[in-house]
Amino acid sequence: MASTADIKNGVVLNIDGQLWTIIEFQHVKPGKGGAFVRTKMKNVVTGKTVDKTFNAGARIETENVDRRDFQYLYADGESYVFMDVSDYDQLHVPASVVGDAVNFMLENQAVTLGLHNGNPLFIELPASVVLVITHTDPGLQGDRSTGGTKPATVETGYEIQVPLFLETGTKVKVDTRTGDYLGRVN
Numbered sequence: 700m701a702s703t704a705d706i707k708n709g710v711v712l713n714i715d716g717q718l719w720t721i722i723e724f725q726h727v728k729p730g731k732g733g734a735f736v737r738t739k740m741k742n743v744v745t746g747k748t749v750d751k752t753f754n755a756g757a758r759i760e761t762e763n764v765d766r767r768d769f770q771y772l773y774a775d776g777e778s779y780v781f782m783d784v785s786d787y788d789q790l791h792v793p794a795s796v797v798g799d800a801v802n803f804m805l806e807n808q809a810v811t812l813g814l815h816n817g818n819p820l821f822i823e824l825p826a827s828v829v830l831v832i833t834h835t836d837p838g839l840q841g842d843r844s845t846g847g848t849k850p851a852t853v854e855t856g857y858e859i860q861v862p863l864f865l866e867t868g869t870k871v872k873v874d875t876r877t878g879d880y881l882g883r884v885n
Contacts, residue, residue, distance in 0.1 A: 700760060701761045702756055706738060706753070706759070712761055713760040717743075720740065720741050720743055721738055722748065723738065724738045728755075733754060733755060734754075738750070738751050738752070743813065743821055744820060744821070765814045767783060767811070768784045770807060771808045773806060774801075778792060778793050778794065779801070779804075781810065781812060790819065796819050802878065803875045805828070805830070824875040826875060828873055829870055830870070831854045832868065833852050834867055847862060848860040848880075849861060851871075853871070860879075871884060
């Protein structure tokens with residue numbers, strides 16, 4: 700058990716059997732009354748963000764979540780296979796844990812997995828990835844009714860909005876957090 704003095708960004712707490720990571724915290728000592736710690740926490744599994752206040756000195760339960768580097772190998776039915784780059788062990792991760800990250804993962808790509816007691820909890824991708832456009836319709840000059848973008852399918856099968864001038868076979872940089880087009884890559 701720890702106390703509220705141990706709260707820092709990135710610490711994982713166990714609250715009612717759920718794991719929450721601290722995004723922001725602030726120690727507050729008002730002029731009247733007892734001190735407290737105001738936190739913003741994110742659920743490790745669902746991604747839900749909540750605000751919670753703890754009284755100063757309250758006992759909290761911290762958990763150890765191990766972040767390790769893995770390499771994505773391939774999809775295997777309802778799971779995805781990752782290899783630990785330190786000891787070459789393979790880990791099967793269910794599709795529910797991978798979630799939307801599958802839209803940006805290519806074979807042999809480096810990812811960070813969050814593990815708790817050997818069980819995968821979440822996947823962290825790089826902030827952006829380079830993908831090749833596999834299909835997009837040609838953009839017509841003067842067609843600005845859609846704000847100058849058109850749909851394009853990238854090599855993972857995910858569809859993004861790109862400028863009209865891009866063609867099939869172009870390499871583009873895509874933001875893995877939002878799925879937005881960031882630019883062309885030569």
